[in-house]
Amino acid sequence: MERLLLAEIKGNKKFLERLIDREIYTPRGRLVGRVWKIYVSKRTKTPIKIVVKTPGGKRISVDPGKVLVSERGLILQAEDTRRLEEFLSELKAIVKQVKRLHSEILVADERLINGEISREEYLAARARIDARRAKLLLRAKKIVLEIEAMRKRGEVNLSPKEERLLYKLVDYLRGSVLVIPLNTLDKVFL
Numbered sequence: 001m002e003r004l005l006l007a008e009i010k011g012n013k014k015f016l017e018r019l020i021d022r023e024i025y026t027p028r029g030r031l032v033g034r035v036w037k038i039y040v041s042k043r044t045k046t047p048i049k050i051v052v053k054t055p056g057g058k059r060i061s062v063d064p065g066k067v068l069v070s071e072r073g074l075i076l077q078a079e080d081t082r083r084l085e086e087f088l089s090e091l092k093a094i095v096k097q098v099k100r101l102h103s104e105i106l107v108a109d110e111r112l113i114n115g116e117i118s119r120e121e122y123l124a125a126r127a128r129i130d131a132r133r134a135k136l137l138l139r140a141k142k143i144v145l146e147i148e149a150m151r152k153r154g155e156v157n158l159s160p161k162e163e164r165l166l167y168k169l170v171d172y173l174r175g176s177v178l179v180i181p182l183n184t185l186d187k188v189f190l
Contacts, residue, residue, distance in 0.1 A: 005064065005066075005067065005068060005069070006019075006050065006074070007047055007063075007065040009047065009069070010044065011046075013040075016038050016047065019035050019038060019074065020035055020036070021034055021035060021036075022035050022073065022074055023074065024052055024067060024073075024074040024076050025075055025076070026075070027076075032054065032062075032076050033053050033054040033055060033060070034052065034053050035050060035052060036051045037050070037051040038050050038051075046064075047064035048064065050062045050063075050064050050067060062076065083156075084147065084162070088165060088166065090139075090143060091140060092169065094137075094140045094173070095172050095173060098137070098173060099172075101129050101132060101133050104125075105126065105129055108126060109122075137173060140169075140170075140173050144166075147166065
């Protein structure tokens with residue numbers, strides 16, 4: 001049997017019916033779920049949407065153009081795993097930069113406390129650091145939202161290791177840098 005995309009199967013109703021309740025795997029061999037329903041276009045007689053029931057009981061939609069039919073069974077193509085790896089790599093870089101900014105804040109705080117810089121210099125440095133930090137956190141939020149959207153569309157499934165890494169990075173970013181309001185700083189340092 002040659003490998004072909006499920007979206008390329010045209011007018012073969014009996015074959016499509018046999019795919020119901022078949023398991024779909026990632027190229028790495030991890031179970032995505034079982035085919036629950038296949039929607040076919042009335043006009044073109046080709047599959048337009050597949051509903052997969054995940055092991056957790058959720059139902060997700062999968063594009064038939066991403067499901068490969070082969071002798072090994074149904075395989076969800078992993079073209080987006082490279083994109084997921086890029087996103088996780090970028091999140092790691094953001095965490096590293098946010099940690100460096102946290103260190104810069106601590107150094108600026110010490111320099112202000114020791115009288116090495118004036119309050120104006122401190123506020124300027126802090127504003128610069130907070131602006132960079134805000135941009136990084138905004139980019140991280142966009143990345144996390146995109147990963148979640150990819151998961152909901154069934155384009156990627158995180159391995160347990162990737163999921164732990166994602167949660168670890170997000171947890172650090174959520175509680176990364178303690179922000180103290182300026183009026184509180186005035187009370188502490190004046």
